[in-house]
Amino acid sequence: MLDLHLNLTPEKPAPSMFTGPVAPDENVVYDLLVIGAGPAGLNAALYAKRKGRNVAVFGDRVGGQMLNTSMVENYIGTSQNSGYELSQKFGNDIEALGIPILSGYLIDGWQQEEDDVIKLYATNRKQYRGKTVLLATGSTPRKLGIPGEIELADRGVSYCAICDGPLFKQKRLIVAGGGNAAAEAALDLARIGREVTVVQRSEFRADHILMAELEKLDNVTLLTQTQIERINGEEHVENIEVYDKVRGERYVIEADAVFVEIGHDPNLGPFKMDLEVNDNGEIIVDQCNRTNIPGVFAAGDVTETMYKQIVIAAADGAQAALSINNELTTGESRMQTAAHKERNC
Amino acid sequence: MSILTDENKKQLKEFLKAIERDTTIVLFNEENAPAGNETAELLRAMAELSDKLHLEEKDFATEKALATEYGVHAAPGYVILNDKKEFTRVRFIGVPLGHEINSLLSALVEIGGTTDPMPEAMLERVKKIDKPVDIKVFVTLSCPHCPGAVQKAHALALANPNIQAEMVEAQSFPELSQKYGVGSVPHTVFNGHETIIGNYPFEDFIAKAESA
Numbered sequence: 387m388l389d390l391h392l393n394l395t396p397e398k399p400a401p402s403m404f405t406g407p408v409a410p411d412e413n414v415v416y417d418l419l420v421i422g423a424g425p426a427g428l429n430a431a432l433y434a435k436r437k438g439r440n441v442a443v444f445g446d447r448v449g450g451q452m453l454n455t456s457m458v459e460n461y462i463g464t465s466q467n468s469g470y471e472l473s474q475k476f477g478n479d480i481e482a483l484g485i486p487i488l489s490g491y492l493i494d495g496w497q498q499e500e501d502d503v504i505k506l507y508a509t510n511r512k513q514y515r516g517k518t519v520l521l522a523t524g525s526t527p528r529k530l531g532i533p534g535e536i537e538l539a540d541r542g543v544s545y546c547a548i549c550d551g552p553l554f555k556q557k558r559l560i561v562a563g564g565g566n567a568a569a570e571a572a573l574d575l576a577r578i579g580r581e582v583t584v585v586q587r588s589e590f591r592a593d594h595i596l597m598a599e600l601e602k603l604d605n606v607t608l609l610t611q612t613q614i615e616r617i618n619g620e621e622h623v624e625n626i627e628v629y630d631k632v633r634g635e636r637y638v639i640e641a642d643a644v645f646v647e648i649g650h651d652p653n654l655g656p657f658k659m660d661l662e663v664n665d666n667g668e669i670i671v672d673q674c675n676r677t678n679i680p681g682v683f684a685a686g687d688v689t690e691t692m693y694k695q696i697v698i699a700a701a702d703g704a705q706a707a708l709s710i711n712n713e714l715t716t717g718e719s720r721m722q723t724a725a726h727k728e729r730n731c
Numbered sequence: 732m733s734i735l736t737d738e739n740k741k742q743l744k745e746f747l748k749a750i751e752r753d754t755t756i757v758l759f760n761e762e763n764a765p766a767g768n769e770t771a772e773l774l775r776a777m778a779e780l781s782d783k784l785h786l787e788e789k790d791f792a793t794e795k796a797l798a799t800e801y802g803v804h805a806a807p808g809y810v811i812l813n814d815k816k817e818f819t820r821v822r823f824i825g826v827p828l829g830h831e832i833n834s835l836l837s838a839l840v841e842i843g844g845t846t847d848p849m850p851e852a853m854l855e856r857v858k859k860i861d862k863p864v865d866i867k868v869f870v871t872l873s874c875p876h877c878p879g880a881v882q883k884a885h886a887l888a889l890a891n892p893n894i895q896a897e898m899v900e901a902q903s904f905p906e907l908s909q910k911y912g913v914g915s916v917p918h919t920v921f922n923g924h925e926t927i928i929g930n931y932p933f934e935d936f937i938a939k940a941e942s943a
């Protein structure tokens with residue numbers, strides 16, 4: 387039987403891929419160009435616009451990583467929203483304010499112009515100018531970095547459980563990871579697969595409420611202190627080799643698919659060579675969200691914020707927008723970059 | 732029992748107002764087709780909600796010639812005809828529920844409504860493609876990235892008579908999915924050999940159609 391839970395979620399009218407929000411104008415020098423359309427970027431745009439700033443957003447996908455979450459249950463006041471629905475609501479708020487969004491394209495270059503204007507190059511071959519730039523580019527799923535992972539990508543190795551889960555009905559599924567994303571993926575997959583094994587190299591750190599749900603399920607096995615060392619298969623994933631660190635044993639788990647949920651790597655894009663980052667590749671910012679590049683700010687998962695959560699990213703975006711507004715108002719601190727660790731925004 | 736709630740109907744009705752010209756869905760169905768009943772029920776409900784949207788139901792087993800003409804190779808399969816009753820080369824195989832309702836609604840509005848045109852430079856490239864291109868976009872109903880890929884494939888088909896494009900609901904058609912090695916969605920196949928896995932910019936889709 388097909389799973390026919392009706393999840394009818396029409397997008398706003400006029401859904402042409404060439405229609406949608408107003409596109410940014412090449413001939414305008416914006417106060418702020420926001421790169422990224424996840425919670426950090428969209429909330430920054432909202433805050434900046436409400437301060438009277440001329441702002442434009444550049445985002446491949448409105449909602450960002452929220453789109454890969456089935457239910458968002460930890461954003462207060464909005465329980466029972468799917469990640470998709472919450473993404474739509476965020477996007478609607480931005481559109482209602484008339485903020486232009488360029489979606490479907492990436493920013494692949496930047497240049498500091500004279501008069502403190504930063505120019506962005508987009509993959510639609512257009513250029514956009516702003517007095518400030520906010521990097522809210524988020525992150526992409528981290529890979530396990532083990533043999534078989536790349537070879538079997540899209541042939542049983544997946545980084546989107548809600549997308550690819552339905553392809554593995556009644557199969558044996560592995561979830562790699564131990565945080566909230568892994569636990570949520572396992573809960574989703576337990577409804578689809580025959581058996582789900584969650585493999586975590588250390589201890590689980592997912593919310594207690596999620597772990598309690600998982601422990602109730604008969605078809606879910608939880609393994610801690612267990613490292614996945616290799617994914618095997620000819621045409622498709624057939625099994626994984628794991629190492630039990632406590633017993634010092636290696637063994638094989640038969641599996642049809644491996645869902646990797648072990649965290650994310652920051653997206654630095656064309657700014658990569660110029661930004662100061664920490665050991666994890668995350669952008670170092672000061673308390674005003676300034677990076678080491680004058681006029682360039684960063685917020686959300688792309689920065690070294692400790693916890694990668696929707697509400698934290700959104701709040702960080704708001705803070706960045708307020709700092710940017712202040713900097714544009716006072717016209718100072720242009721040279722005070724992250725290196726100075728200024729406390730005053 | 733209706734698969735649509737009153738709230739669903741209200742939303743759909745509002746959405747379907749964007750269809751300004753007569754637009755026809757031709758559905759090929761058969762008994763025991765995966766989610767065949769649900770597909771028929773949904774399409775009937777949609778046609779009832781709009782004066783401009785029409786539904787023609789055909790038997791897949793007995794109307795093979797017409798199905799073949801429209802490239803429908805499995806049931807439930809359906810295509811969209813424009814106001815001149817011409818085949819638009821836009822095709823769907825499988826139920827359009829979950830996120831895929833958006834793929835269907837987008838195609839209907841693209842064909843029967845007024846939308847922003849494709850940018851001139853892109854249109855020129857697409858129009859230059861002078862060999863037949865068949866595009867299959869494998870999706871799941873819970874995949875939020877999939878309608879974007881389906882929309883792009885359909886936009887290519889609408890812009891060039893040499894191109895046909897279809898959505899395939901992967902879970903209902905496991906053999907077809909296996910044949911094309913579908914393990915992640917959206918999985919788009921051009922002429923059976925060129926592949927894009929993911930919802931990438933439209934220019935990537937044009938490039939694959941050119942090289943397929």
